[in-house]
Amino acid sequence: MINVTTADAVGLLELDRPDRRNALDVAQCRRIVDAVGGLLDGGVRAIVVTGSGSSFCSGADFGEVYTEGFRDALHAALRAVVEAPVPVVAAVNGPAIGAGTQLAIACDLRIATPDAVFGVPTARIGLAVDPWTVRRLARLGGGGTARAILLACDRIGAELAHARGLVDRLGDRADALSWAAELATLAPLTLRYNKLALDRADLADDDPALLTAFEDCWTSDDRREGQQARLEKRNPIFHGR
Template sequence: MINVSAKDAVGLIELDRPERRNALDVEHCRGLVDAMTDLLAQEVRAVVVTGAGSSFCSGADFGEVYTDGFRDALYAALHAIHDAPLPVIAAVNGPAIGAGTQLAIACDLRVAAPGAVFGVPTARIGLAVDPWTVRRLAQVGGGGTARSLLLACDQIGAELAHARGLVDRLGEREDALALARELATLAPLTLAYNKLTLDRTELAEDDPALLAAFEGCWSSEDLREGRRARAEKRSPRFSGR
């Protein structure tokens, strides 16, 4: 089961499968795609992804990981989160192992509770994650962290993950929601442009998507609103236009 809700322009996606420690199967991977599609249709400004109970996501459900279609479903879910044109925060409330770490790094920011643990032990069972996951792990956590997780099959707790940059803040779900509410007040077009640029593995000056997003910020009503708010000494009210 996946619980989806929205309040104050912030969406919440909660994996709720405690009997399997929120492990991902095809059904729940597809549910993540549907959940993000639903929240984007509601025009939320930020999204928090978390798990019910004591686990964030224990990984892939081994009852399905070897079946046809699981990998496609998993990577569709990861990219639905990664490609969303708004900030997505992982509230890592407990172990995030294998596909759980993949889910966490697909998000833009990670807030980790004391019980959070990250690990990608594919070399222990003969599986492999795709090149995007390897590059993304190195991008957000650094090359040393990626090698530690992928080559040594280490597990990293919240404090060490925070020290290495894999985790952005330490805290509970409410801290992640508070961060999301703060991000929801910022200029949506600017955030979307910043995210698009940060996620490009290679930058080209003539990239049409980046150019359009960049020029869109400079010609937006939000830019004019920011200027008015500064002159009037008040908080801006951005519309995303």
């Protein structure tokens, strides 16, 4: 089950499988896709992803991880989070293991409680994560962190993850929602362009999609609103157009 709520233009997506410590199965992965799509259709300007209870996500449900459709379902869920055109914040409230770490790093930003822990112990069970996960982990936490997690199967706690850049802030769900509410006031077109440039390192500087997103910022009503608000010494009100 997934609980979805919205307040102040922020959508909250809460994994809720307490009996499985919020492990992901095919159905749960599909619910993530639907939940993200529903929140975007509802006009949210930021999303927080978290888990119920004391676990963010304990990983893949071992009752399904070896089934034929699990990988496709998981990758679809991760893509839905990565490709959301609004900032997505992971509120990591406990263990984020395996697919849990994948879900956390699919988000744009991570905030973690002191008992949060990250790990991808695939080498202990003979499985493998996709190349995107390996590269994303290295870009966020650095090569040393990625090697420790993937080659040594180390588990990285919140403070060390924060020190190495894998976690952006230390805090709880309330802190994540407050942060997301701040993000929701920023210029949507600029955030969309920044996400595209950050996440799609494969795009050339003159890629049409990148150039279009860039020009959309400079020709937008929001750009004019930002200029006017600065002249009037007030906070701008952006509408994403």
